[in-house]
Amino acid sequence: MSLSPSARLRVLLPVVLAAVLAGCSKPAPAPEPIRSVKVMTVGESAFGAAHEFAGEVRPRIETRVGFRVGGKIVQRQAELGQRVKPGQVLAQLDAQDFRLAADAARAQVTAAATNRDLAAADFKRFQALKDQNFISGAELERRETTFKAAQAQLEQAQAQLSSQSNQARYASLVADVAGVVTAIEAEPGQVVAAGAPVVRIAQDGPRDVVFSVPEDKVAAIKPNSPVAVRVWAGDSFDGQVREVAASADPVTRTYAVKVSLPANAQPPLGATAYVFPQALSMAGALVIKLPTSALRQEGQGTSVWVLDKGSMTVRSQPVQIATADGNEAVIAGGLQPGMLVVSAGVHVLQPGQKVRIYEEHATGLAPVATGPVPAGAVRPVATSK
Template sequence: MKLTFLFIAIAASLSACGKKETVAPVNPVRPALTQIVGVQAEEGGVFYSGEIRARNELTVSFRTGGKLIARPVEAGMRVKSGQVLARLDPLDAEFQAGAARAQYTLTESEALRYRELHRKGFVSQSVLDAKEAALQAASAQAGLTHNQSDYTVLRAAHDGVVAATLAEAGQVVSAGQPVLRLAQSGETEVSIEIPEADYAARHVGDKADIVLLTGAGAHMSGRLRELSPSADPVSRTYAARVSIVSAANHIALGMTARVRFEAAKTGAAELLIPVSAVYQQGGHPAVWIVSADHTVSLRPVEISAYRDSGAVIASGLAAGERIVTAGVHRLSAGEKIQLIAQVSVP
């Protein structure tokens, strides 16, 4: 009997262990980066990123074709006026020059002989004129082939820096094919791209503040020198050049710079939000609004311009409202979030 009770007790214990406790599901609160929307002062201006370039850049090429046998310069090297940049195989040009010189010598001797015959009355003036014309043609051909031989050596037309190499030794190049891009020493400027939304507000002569994004971030003054009248068909931006009025001592070609143009004085403040806060809803922009109880709702907005510093809100949002600025594609309406940051737009 005692053994029977023992078996029953063990079975009951095992049965109790096999039952799992039912735990009510808990919906985790998603952490989200938010900020309070603020008014951007008009004086902030409009910013563009660009690259330091030489004002005068030349694409250098040979005036004759041939096999490239040497290119003793590399990108970034400084060169002097007259310095050899590249060489073509001169053999063919030398053969042509030799043949032209031989033809000129033969034609010259014939012209001398016919001059003597004409003096003695054995040939007419027209025959002599033909020989004289042949001599002039041979002389021109000899000069041309001599120049072609000189054209196998490519030299720098001025002091500068090799901005890019476009052909390698061993490659066969044609006349006029780019071999190097040479940046002339002297004035420098910043190459930037102007978005369509900002094109009408930009004019040649606009003053700009330029900041290098390397080192100590030197500030320089500049002026919009050139603005393309047509947009790039792919990026839909307009190429522009900003001349540097007061260049920093340590400025170098290729450095990254930020260009700021003063904003137009319209009397109206701007609301600027991070581009990461914009959620596309059916092809239209919207933002997630955070309520007092930390739940989110999606609200359509109108964006007047996109800039390097963010998106400019035209309508649909007011200063002081809190929005989600990261992870906007993972949220759903009515969801409660945990605030992990509170940043205000200046």
């Protein structure tokens, strides 16, 4: 039977709407592929690195030499790096004033000697008169007192002359030890005070290596503890901690440590030296180490992906880094031996994500991924080269 146009429209409208809605709907998303990851079993291995500090070779005794009197420097014979011997003149002051003072003291000695001689002659004469009872004993005692005072004045003048003569000699700066000039701190024409450093001398003899350690390591370094020292030239020595600073440097906040070298060790002054304290050595200790590719930054800390072999899913595990050993990180906490840790591909994983283990065969064949193959994926075929 035939239908009216309105009836046909009522019949076809649901069919057309169903077709339109079917054409507008989105297809279901494809399942996320299972990623292949490299894993490693957490285990303990020997720590190979050692604490190393850079130091400097210094003389055991370094003297800052200065004049014992003040004045103007007129000449400096010492030069930087020059070897000096005891008695060698290093620098000289203008000694004119010291010579004049010595001349004045010498004149005072002459005057005091004349007065003493006069008092001695008077005492001798009055003693003869006393023997003849021409004078009283009190008069003789007065003459004796005058003679003793004149003698004391002569001795005072002589001491003053000796002091002024020393002042004149102090105008020449003389080395009292053998060594090397390591610094010049005053130049000719400069007026210096008594005791101001002019030349610095590194005395011949034992040498030290000075290095600095941070606050968390200084407690482990004790006086007389052994250390190994290697200078830049390649020579190695067995040293011993001689001194540990009692307070930290106000600028670097580190503690200075002095290591004494053997008597026969004479490395160049100022040379770079590498110090290996045995008290801080961890060589041979069993630690957990991971490649840096296994680490990832998570917030303010560091974490790794741990594989649950039963469910083949990964979870994030925070870890604490102690130090580095070559290209590997030493783990201080967060892992236990036997755990499976993802060592590569950590940047593409999510918590709870299913993965499969990526294995490499040592037979010269291309790597083959194991595990189920997702729909649409093709398993690579191993071929010989």
